[in-house]
Amino acid sequence: MIAQNTIETVFETARVEEVIGDFVQLKRAGSNLKGLSPFVDEKSPSFMVSPVKQIWKDFSSGKGGNVVTFLMEHEHFSYPEAIRYLAKKYNIEIEETEQSNEEREEANEKESMYLVSEFAQKYFHNTLINSDEGKAIGYSYFKERGFTGETIRKFGLGYSPESWDAFTKEALGKGYRLEYLDKTGLTIVKEDKQFDRFKGRVMFPIHSMSGRVLGFGGRILTNDKKAAKYLNSPESDIYHKSKVLYGIYQAKQAIAKLDNCYLVEGYTDVIQFNQAGIENVVASSGTALTPDQIRLVNRLTKNITVLFDGDAAGLRASVRGVDLILEAGMNVKVCSFPDGEDPDSFAKKTPYEELIQYLDANAKDFIQFKASLLMREANNDPIKKAELIRDMVTSISKIPDRIKREIYIQECSRIMDISEQVLVDTLAQLVQKDVTDAGKKLKQEQKEKVFEVVKNQGETASKIDVLYELERKLIEILLLYGNEVEEFEDVLLKANEEGEMVEVSEMNNYKVYHRIYLSLQEDEVELANDSFRAIYNNLIGYYHQNEKFEIEQYLMRLEPELAREVTNILMEEEREALHNWEVQQIIVKQKNQTISQYVSETILTLRWFLVDRIINDLKNSLSAEPTADNSEILMMAVDYQKLINTFSKKLGRVMSRYS
Known part of the structure; x- marks a missing residue:
């Protein structure tokens, strides 16, 4: 149990604007700070932070509180976990008092899953660094990828032994319950036995924005064609892959400071870029980009630069994510690497200054990038060119800001050598279709809820309490x-x-x-x-x-x-x-x-x-x-x-x- 004097020191030291600034991009608004709500999807800021009062209020969701309640709401911390997080952030030594059995039993299921995941991360990392098998296989692999010891420690990389149940035995021996090993997916439980999910793999821990271990990605090092090259933790109460970005914990401060986020695909892309000196980079971890992942970045910056591999197939598939970014009202640039190169390999062999220069020189506005990419496919075919133009206008229609839409229409007209009026008419049709579709969807939802609305109408219409x-x-x-x-x-x-x-x-x-x-x-x-x-x-x-x-x-x-x-x-x-x-x-x-x-x-x-x-x-x-x-x-x-x-x-x- 945390001593009261430690709690008081934490409250006296922690600054609400600094802590929330790690999760939300804040801008000055008079004596306060404002930003987009981290709890709901919104386009206009309704999240207010008062440095003077040391409190915050989210007018969209109705949530509010002090620095501790923010962490409890946003990161689902318990009160003690929020205090520990702040103590670690501000280098405050935690004084403990004896915890009773009843207090230990009060830890809820999610907290137990977090504790198991944190133990697993430490176990895998320790195995990598200190065991003979870990050093010979896992550490050697990371060294071959060019990762330094400092980088390995920074990202908490690890190794899971080849044995069927080495981790599970260790965890059970330390008092962790099989129930939570199963729920986090670290252990696969059968009727008569249990075994490690990630045996014989190098381990990439996946952190939340606050640094909590949510799950793992494991890469196999053998040529077993029956086994997946990469294996992720299954979905659980604490890990939802569509809502997580790999590297966000290590990147969040750099993203907010530089007001830009580089988006890549894989774990090693993030790590190699970070080691090269570019820290504002995250990965979608092999999954298709989702609105929830985009919202994570949107809290820190309005600017995303998507980095693509050099192969054409990868480019075409990844372009689909651009429309989602535009739909979120963000500014997006696109940068591809030479054929045969990916962010990992390119960053590994390119000095920092040259890498920065390359990214600056080759990061194109999405409309220019899409035009150059799809024009190669059109190959002077008028039908394909017409489809290409419609594709570009479809992307523009996703942009919520009307002024930006008009500017991009002008740019598209110039690049594609087509009448601006034709593009405006096409855009109007697409926007109208989106509005009509949204209206139909809303109408259907209202129809389904009509009885509920009628039931609650009296309450809604009643005067204020x-x-x-x-x-x-x-x-x-x-x-x-x-x-x-x-x-x-x-x-x-x-x-x-x-x-x-x-x-x-x-x-x-x-x-x-x-x-x-x-x-x-x-x-x-x-x-x-x-x-x-x-x-x-x-x-x-x-x-x-x-x-x-x-x-x-x-x-x-x-x-x-x-x-x-x-x-x-x-x-x-x-x-x-x-x-x-x-x-x-x-x-x-x-x-x-x-x-x-x-x-x-x-x-x-x-x-x-x-x-x-x-x-x-x-x-x-x-x-x-x-x-x-x-x-x-x-x-x-x-x-x-x-x-x-x-x-x-x-x-x-x-x-x-x-x-």
Whole structure:
């Protein structure tokens, strides 16, 4: 178990903008930073990071929190795993306390699979470096590929022994459960036996963007024609090959810094480029490029340069991925190598400066590349040339930005020597077809959900949960202004010269949190929402005990769920002003309002709402029986209505006093 002083050091040291910057490309937006949501597919940034408050908010998915909750949401870390990750990033020594058996058993299934995968990576790497078999076979192979010892360590390369169950025996002997060896695919379990999936292969661990081991790729070194040359971990709860890019962990900082990502096909392409000094390179690991993989890169940069092997068949097959990149709104260039060369072989024999020069000189815009590639196939055949032009316009139609589309149409017209108007008309047809197809798909989806929509229509149309919003607004006020000293109006009963008790107004100074606390105590109001009630009690206690309110220190003491709710509230002010809140009786602080006016309005509105709800309950309790006596209920309703009239007058006075 991680000691509390270690956790505090981690929170004091870690910077939310630095940690999130490893996963998301952030750009300055006033005092904040913004980027594309890492949780949903979007074209316009809705992800905000506040370096001042050390929190973040994703307005698309509704997620938010501090540096730890980001790692828990994005990387599916447990709380301790997030702390360990940050401690490693900032070179903080972790102090441990003894962990109980119950706490050890709390590790969930995914965490157990991660632990097994991490053990496997260390085992394979240690076998490669230290065993006679590993050095003679695996290490020799990597050396022949030109990889240095430093590169082998950087990518955690390894070797799985030729024995049928060497790894499985070792893992079971260390206490790892066969269930998780099976679920990660490291061990193949049969009824009467179990054996290693990757026996006799050199191992390439596949990491997540945060560095967690998700799975493995293993290359066989013998000439066994019955065995696959490369074997990957099967799909599991932690490994989805369509959502992973090999090398993203090692490349992410270079990609964000250089604002460009080189995309290759294989493991060794990535490693050789990295060793040559070009670190912003990832691989699709032999699978066809997927939208999820493109989104991974899109979080770090808008620019992709696709590197193709020199053979024509590989080029033609890989071009299909270009349309997916364009569809994601990214800028794509294409670079091919000479015949017989691939990124691995070319980088191995080319010095860094020459390699950079080659890439710069030969990286073509996708439209130029596609034209030169397909023109060779057309071979002056007018029919094939027409198909080629339609192919190019189809690619252009995938681009969401209209200005870019028009520029590419002009470029295509120039290169292919064809009327720009013809291309524009063809493009319009294709775009219209995409729109029509999308409309049909949407219509079908709506048709399938029609009964569900009708069922939920009443709920959707119902007015906003006013009590929820008012309670949320009170928490927001406490977080933003709780320690501020403001002047508030107190209405007291005092005897006048005739001895009559009359209301007298006095202005007194209060801390905002104290004023809210006293008001709710006076009315014996307890917040209805469980989370808000817990945060409210925690906040009041914090203000009573501390002179200063520091959001980072405060968030440390909250459970992750409550911390997430707090950051959601704090980041709400970064969103554009909400519309029609006044109609829903929700007070929104305007720039010309004072804090005391804002507080008073919110409290009075909450009182108004609660009393109004009591009146409605009284009305519903009236008996329809002719002989029933409803007089007492009616009198109570009248008294409560007078109270509402008082609130109305007070609200008018509060607003006019500051107008």
